[in-house]
Amino acid sequence: MIKILFAASEAVPFMKTGGLADVTGSLPGYFDRERHDVRVIMPKYLCMDEKWKGQLRFLCHFYVRLGWRCQYAGIFCAERDGITYYFVDNEFYFAGDRPYHHIHEDVEKFAYFSKTVLEALPFLDFCPDVIHCHDWQTGLIPVFLHTFYGDEAYYSGIKTVFSIHNLKFQGRFDIRAVMDITGLPEQIFTADKLEAYAEANYLKGGVVYADLVTTVSPSYAREIMTQEGGEGLDGLMRARSNELFGILNGIDGHVYDPQTDRYLSSHFCANDYKKGKAADKAAFQKKLGLPEESGTFLLGMVSRMTEQKGFELIGNMLDPLLSKEKVQFVAAGTGEERYENMMRHFAEKYPDKMRVHIGYSEELAHQIYGSCDAFLMPSLFEPCGLSQMMSLRYGTVPIVRETGGLKDTVEPYNEYENTGTGFSFSNYDAGELLGAVRYALEVYNRHKAAWEGIVMRGMSLDFSWRSSAHAYEKLYERLAEEPQGKRGFTW
Numbered sequence: 057m058i059k060i061l062f063a064a065s066e067a068v069p070f071m072k073t074g075g076l077a078d079v080t081g082s083l084p085g086y087f088d089r090e091r092h093d094v095r096v097i098m099p100k101y102l103c104m105d106e107k108w109k110g111q112l113r114f115l116c117h118f119y120v121r122l123g124w125r126c127q128y129a130g131i132f133c134a135e136r137d138g139i140t141y142y143f144v145d146n147e148f149y150f151a152g153d154r155p156y157h158h159i160h161e162d163v164e165k166f167a168y169f170s171k172t173v174l175e176a177l178p179f180l181d182f183c184p185d186v187i188h189c190h191d192w193q194t195g196l197i198p199v200f201l202h203t204f205y206g207d208e209a210y211y212s213g214i215k216t217v218f219s220i221h222n223l224k225f226q227g228r229f230d231i232r233a234v235m236d237i238t239g240l241p242e243q244i245f246t247a248d249k250l251e252a253y254a255e256a257n258y259l260k261g262g263v264v265y266a267d268l269v270t271t272v273s274p275s276y277a278r279e280i281m282t283q284e285g286g287e288g289l290d291g292l293m294r295a296r297s298n299e300l301f302g303i304l305n306g307i308d309g310h311v312y313d314p315q316t317d318r319y320l321s322s323h324f325c326a327n328d329y330k331k332g333k334a335a336d337k338a339a340f341q342k343k344l345g346l347p348e349e350s351g352t353f354l355l356g357m358v359s360r361m362t363e364q365k366g367f368e369l370i371g372n373m374l375d376p377l378l379s380k381e382k383v384q385f386v387a388a389g390t391g392e393e394r395y396e397n398m399m400r401h402f403a404e405k406y407p408d409k410m411r412v413h414i415g416y417s418e419e420l421a422h423q424i425y426g427s428c429d430a431f432l433m434p435s436l437f438e439p440c441g442l443s444q445m446m447s448l449r450y451g452t453v454p455i456v457r458e459t460g461g462l463k464d465t466v467e468p469y470n471e472y473e474n475t476g477t478g479f480s481f482s483n484y485d486a487g488e489l490l491g492a493v494r495y496a497l498e499v500y501n502r503h504k505a506a507w508e509g510i511v512m513r514g515m516s517l518d519f520s521w522r523s524s525a526h527a528y529e530k531l532y533e534r535l536a537e538e539p540q541g542k543r544g545f546t547w
Contacts, residue, residue: 058536060087061184062096063173065166065193070108070141071101071155074360075305075442076221079272080190082308084139086525092532095182097173099165100132100143102151108134112143116179120172122164123239129172131179142180144172162193163229164237166258170196171238174205183210185536188217188528192227195262196238199250202265203240215535218266220259222439223280223287224364227258253288263292267535270301270528272440273461277302285437303528304464305440306521307449312425314450319422326515329451330508333426340427344411346384353383353497356428356452358421358443361391361399366434366457371398372486373493378406381497386428388413388420425450430496434481434489438462444478448514453507454478455492465519469499469510477514 066072068081084094100112112132120129130145144150149165156162174197177183189197198216205211231245234256245251250261263269271277277300279285281293293300310316314332315323321339324332334350341348359365377383387399387410399412413420425431431447433456440461444454448465456462458480469476479496481488500507 057090058092058186058532059182059184060092060094060186060188060532061173061177061182062094062188062190063170063194063197064096064098064190065169066155067096067098067141069136070098070143071104073155075440076191078308078442079219079221079305082311083306083521083525083528085137086306086521087529088525089138092529093182095140095142095184097142097144097176099150099155099169100130100145101155102147103153103155115142117145118175118179120168120175121239122168122171123235123237127168129175131176142176144169144176146172159227159229163227163234163258166193166227167196167234167238170194171200171204173197174200174211178210184214186215186217186532188219189262189266190219191221192225192259192262194218195227195258195260197262198265198267199240199244199261200238203244215268215538216266217268217270217531217535218262220263220269220271220280220439223259223271223285223289224437226252226260226287226289228252228255229258231256260289260292263289263296267538268299268301268531269296270303270531272303272305273464274302274304275463276437276439276460279437279460301527301531303524304461305442305445306524307442307445307519309449309520312422312446312449314426317422317426319419320426324451326451326512329511329515333451336423336427337429340386340423341384343423344386346386346411347408349384351382351501353381353430353500354428355383355385355430355432355455355493356424356447357385357387357389357432358424359387359389359391359433361389361395363392364436364438365391366436366484366489367391367395367398368436369434369484369486369489370432371395373490374402374406374410376490377493378402378409381494383409383493383497385410386412386424388415388417388424390415425452428452429500430455430479430493432493433457433462435459435462436484441465445519448477448517449519451511451515453496453510453514455489455496456480457484457489458482467513469506471499471503471506474506474509475513477510477517 064080066077117130132143322332322335403412438460466478468480481492
């Protein structure tokens with residue numbers, strides 16, 4: 057049996073700020089449990105919901121040296137759906153009302169977490185064959201493993217996989233400060249290792265020192281090797297191209313299922329969706345205080361309100377769309393203040409056509425997926441994206457920009473061949489976005505049979521974690537079979 061430890065800063069249901077939590081909390085449950093023992097380790101945040109904290113069991117405590125510091129580390133555990141979760145306890149680092157604070161705090165916090173993960177292993181009675189590290193918050197685990205533990209027999213057989221969920225966020229900080237925090241030697245803060253543009257870079261450390269590197273879609277794996285998409289690290293990504301794999305994320309089919317979803321007033325399936333989806337749409341319009349018009353095109357969006365998610369385009373599109381077309385638009389999310397205020401402005405300007413919810417509501421998100429006719433994702437870049445998969449499962453047709461995982465998961469509608477599962481546009485341009493929405497609106501209004509075909513093809517797709525888990529299993533098995541060589545990558 058191959059033993060795998062997921063190390064991440066968040067995982068559902070214990071803590072979630074974004075798609076990373078969905079991956080680390082859902083994916084472990086889809087592995088072949090006869091061949092793979094997959095466990096998860098994450099911080100024990102003080103802001104974790106009390107219902108979860110009450111289920112944690114104390115295992116042990118020890119002390120971790122971090123530079124000149126000697127810090128307490130407690131380990132708690134819990135089991136959920138047959139998966140063991142470990143939690144690192146230290147209220148100095150993991151207090152506060154949210155998991156992430158100022159980058160200056162987070163750099164030390166996640167250096168501590170990364171070192172504690174390795175220090176905890178002898179206390180867990182679980183020595184993994186592979187530590188699967190997720191995003192910059194765990195980028196120092198392969199670095200510490202190579203630098204501080206490479207000569208210790210206990211750690212000698214451990215391999216590492218490093219997953220990039222979003223290359224834009226890298227964990228960059230002053231080199232001298234990181235040397236002080238971590239105790240790492242000066243010679244690894246060079247351009248071929250941890251240094252990038254005169255800063256220490258945690259994500260770069262993970263990419264350089266991990267045995268294999270993955271990211272969350274095949275297209276994104278190709279994009280990060282380009283100057284346009286590489287966020288300053290494209291040369292490193294090209295150098296690691298033989299060990300870089302794009303594996304598409306999935307969604308939890310038990311949570312996102314229109315046949316059983318507890319947040320929907322009516323349930324439906326791909327073979328018989330019209331009546332149930334129409335009822336959900338009517339109930340949702342009534343809840344939002346929008347005119348209850350079954351024939352009005354209802355467009356939805358669940359997103360962080362940031363430039364990455366295409367809100368510059370949305371700001372330039374909404375006036376011509378809402379002023380001229382028979383549409384309704386509902387959006388939910390939180391993010392940059394300028395975009396939150398922008399969305400409030402349009403909702404006030406078009407009170408009969410638009411609603412916006414600033415914040416996150418699981419109930420509202422599910423109702424948008426289940427009740428709307430179409431779903432909007434005009435992202436500047438999108439490593440994978442999960443919302444378009446969720447909308448497809450609920451028969452809500454995605455309108456997306458052709459980038460990253462959106463390109464890999466949404467097939468553009470072809471009216472001549474009667475194929476496709478959504479609508480797309482190529483250039484990051486508000487006019488192209490508006491054109492794609494209007495094209496979708498035209499098909500919805502004038503070509504009902506074609507629209508129904510788009511819906512049914514989308515609902516028939518399988519975006520569960522099963523295929524993703526199988527791809528990861530192959531990587532783990534490949535690593536387990538390889539002899540332990542010299543750690544670290546030279547480029």
